[in-house]
Amino acid sequence: MIAAGAKSFLGLPISSHKGISDSNSRSSGVLRACVSMEGSQTMSHNKNGSIPELKSSNGHIGQKQGPLSTVGNSTNIKWHECPVEKVDRQRLLDQKGCVIWVTGLSGSGKSTLACALNQKLYQKGKLCYILDGDNVRHGLNRDLSFKAEDRAENIRRVGEVAKLFADAGIICIASLISPYRVDRDTCRSLLPAGDFVEVFMDVPLEVCEARDPKGLYKLARAGKIKGFTGIDDPYEPPLNCEIALGHEEKGTSPIEMAETVVAYLEHKGYLQA
Numbered sequence: 001m002i003a004a005g006a007k008s009f010l011g012l013p014i015s016s017h018k019g020i021s022d023s024n025s026r027s028s029g030v031l032r033a034c035v036s037m038e039g040s041q042t043m044s045h046n047k048n049g050s051i052p053e054l055k056s057s058n059g060h061i062g063q064k065q066g067p068l069s070t071v072g073n074s075t076n077i078k079w080h081e082c083p084v085e086k087v088d089r090q091r092l093l094d095q096k097g098c099v100i101w102v103t104g105l106s107g108s109g110k111s112t113l114a115c116a117l118n119q120k121l122y123q124k125g126k127l128c129y130i131l132d133g134d135n136v137r138h139g140l141n142r143d144l145s146f147k148a149e150d151r152a153e154n155i156r157r158v159g160e161v162a163k164l165f166a167d168a169g170i171i172c173i174a175s176l177i178s179p180y181r182v183d184r185d186t187c188r189s190l191l192p193a194g195d196f197v198e199v200f201m202d203v204p205l206e207v208c209e210a211r212d213p214k215g216l217y218k219l220a221r222a223g224k225i226k227g228f229t230g231i232d233d234p235y236e237p238p239l240n241c242e243i244a245l246g247h248e249e250k251g252t253s254p255i256e257m258a259e260t261v262v263a264y265l266e267h268k269g270y271l272q273a
């Protein structure tokens with residue numbers, strides 16, 4: 001129940017918070033409870049593993065000062081914990097957050113697979129989000145070029161964002177050329193073992209070049225694009241990826257490829273909390 005007179009929760013007007021007015025949702029129960037306890041409560045996991053209970057704590061005010069850190073150029077920073085954790089979000093979604101990292105040459109079918117996979121998982125009621133190289137370069141990474149150090153920074157940022165999505169409990173599909181092995185491996189190392197699923201679009205350069213949907217290979221061959229992956233910039237195929245697609249035995253249509261990935265996720269338990 002919302003406490004009489006309560007006007008806001010986490011800085012949002014209560015009436016505008018969808019969860020508060022939706023009495024059937026499990027999350028709304030949690031939110032209502034938080035509001036009624038006037039912010040001085042934290043959550044702990046219920047024994048039956050469903051809706052977190054509330055337990056008293058000091059809240060933020062008067063919380064013990066943790067150690068300050070320096071990370072890169074960020075000095076005197078502190079990590080903040082919240083009692084609503086990844087495991088709680090996963091329970092709400094009935095899935096496990098993870099990163100499906102799709103790598104391959106331009107034209108190898110990364111975006112097509114990402115979309116087919118997203119559709120398949122959506123049909124199963126699973127929440128996904130795609131971080132596509134082309135798309136992310138329209139915003140977050142618009143300052144980056146295709147020289148090696150900018151590609152590395154592109155992958156690093158997407159890896160960090162993908163990690164946040166996985167922590168949110170979402171199945172994050174990152175589809176980027178990500179040509180350098182070391183950059184992909186660094187992204188892998190950001191996540192707990194198993195939560196980074198590397199999918200290699202193992203499609204030969206000749207096939208990608210014949211497809212050339214954007215005409216980029218033609219421009220690269222003509223010398224009008226410099227440093228194009230596969231032409232005059234390297235692509236380092238994975239050595240130990242979880243899934244390699246593009247081979248006859250696994251099917252070569254986007255739907256068959258998506259089904260292979262879904263079967264992997266099902267087998268590994270990612271499609272349930």
Ligand SMILES: Nc1ncnc2c1ncn2[C@@H]1O[C@H](COP(=O)(O)OS(=O)(=O)O)[C@@H](OP(=O)(O)O)[C@H]1O
Nearest residue numbers: 106107133134146151154176177178179227228229
């Ligand atoms: N020089 C060069 N090399 C490769 N690709 C190029 C280049 N210039 C532009 N493009 C277009 O950019 C898309 C790849 O972006 P990514 O962010 O995935 O690349 S990378 O991971 O940073 O290497 C890529 O999209 P996809 O074809 O979907 O892979 C191209 O459309």
Ligand SMILES: Nc1ncnc2c1ncn2[C@@H]1O[C@H](COP(=O)(O)OP(=O)(O)O)[C@@H](O)[C@H]1O
Nearest residue numbers: 105106107108109110111112211213252253254
């Ligand atoms: N499995 C596939 N079989 C045949 N053609 C495909 C397949 N996947 C994608 N394509 C086609 O190949 C081209 C490149 O696909 P796209 O997904 O844009 O690749 P990428 O994102 O790797 O650049 C598109 O014209 C697309 O329709």
